[in-house]
Amino acid sequence: MAPKPVQTAAETPSGDPKHAARATRSAGRQMRSRLLDAASRLFRERGLAGASISDIAAAADAFPSQITYYFRTKEALFVEAACRDMLYVARAAEQATLRVHTPRDYTRALVESVTATDSVAFFAEALTLTRRRQDLAPLVERTIERLHGEGLRAYSNQIERHGWNTLRDPDATSRRFWAVAIGVMVEGYAMGRSAEELCAEMLRVLGEQATTTPAAARLRVVDHGVSNSSDGETSS
């Protein structure tokens, strides 16, 4: 990809209208970002109904009119904050797997990362809201596409890098990961589960890649490729 053209200081005197427009855009981006930060914090604590536009504006040191200017409605702000946080979680999960060497550690690193915060539950709340607000569906759809696309890319890279044998189509594996994450979190948060319990349940439900004690399980899974090899490691 070609690098972006760099403008020198001489080309951008402070009186240049282009510079002023850029400065405005940049200030706008900062304000947007600050509003999303405050919204994320308050919505996670209190839910959609528990946080008002004026609460969020106050927390971001802004005016309520700035929220309606940038986001139009509280619901749109809720969904955008949740979508942004979900993509952050996906990136953090990917980062958490960079140093792992086995499929089991890989799955555990991913699951620990996504169960450490309530971002997936926040996102699930945004999905539930969007069902009744189809005007917000395009943002949700783009987020889910990115989630699946980036998940597929990250998983495929790991498989290739380590020479692992994936148990099935990597795209389905990545989609399953997020569907299970949403399902387990929605169930678990309703029942007031701790992060440790959510992590254990998600590992259990995801399966294969995370089987820890085959001897204790009623069923033992034997990978024919590995069971004949000398290292004796069971499954993956």
Add this chain to the structure above:
Amino acid sequence: MAPKPVQTAAETPSGDPKHAARATRSAGRQMRSRLLDAASRLFRERGLAGASISDIAAAADAFPSQITYYFRTKEALFVEAACRDMLYVARAAEQATLRVHTPRDYTRALVESVTATDSVAFFAEALTLTRRRQDLAPLVERTIERLHGEGLRAYSNQIERHGWNTLRDPDATSRRFWAVAIGVMVEGYAMGRSAEELCAEMLRVLGEQATTTPAAARLRVVDHGVSNSSDGETSS
């Protein structure tokens, strides 16, 4: 378990206070059930915010005070209606599998059954609500326990009956099924997906759950207790 004592007609003349109490209880159950039916219909159409207590009472030909008498709050009515419907869906899904002969048809029958209605999405909405209303968590918890327990029983029965090879621990398989159902439905309803699209996505995400031909599978599941016995039946 000892059978319930049966009262003869002679013991229960219509003037008997016990009979009157039973009649009242029965009328109460009928009213409760009618209110749940109306609530389910209106909440599915309009969501929690879109249906008021008086709308629901009117639809059930009842008084708003009867809703608060039986359920206390609109949120409790929402959660109870959604939990009841979720258990109905689980039962319908089980019924749908009674005539299948292969693991693939079994999974397809289950998935077609649960994606044919919006009951799972309704239940997911109740779960999301319960996160902020932990007083309602016990009902949700009982529902999820029944869902997993009945799912495990139904799946184990099928495996035993057909002599299928389950690809993994049946309990985890059943829990995964419902976690995936919730995750896929929450995502899909947000994006306005059709029942056919939800069904295809759920099948894709679930993958294979059991096989008839272990040789064809990459993983073979061995039940240690049974694999040494002479009948050769796999697992239960």
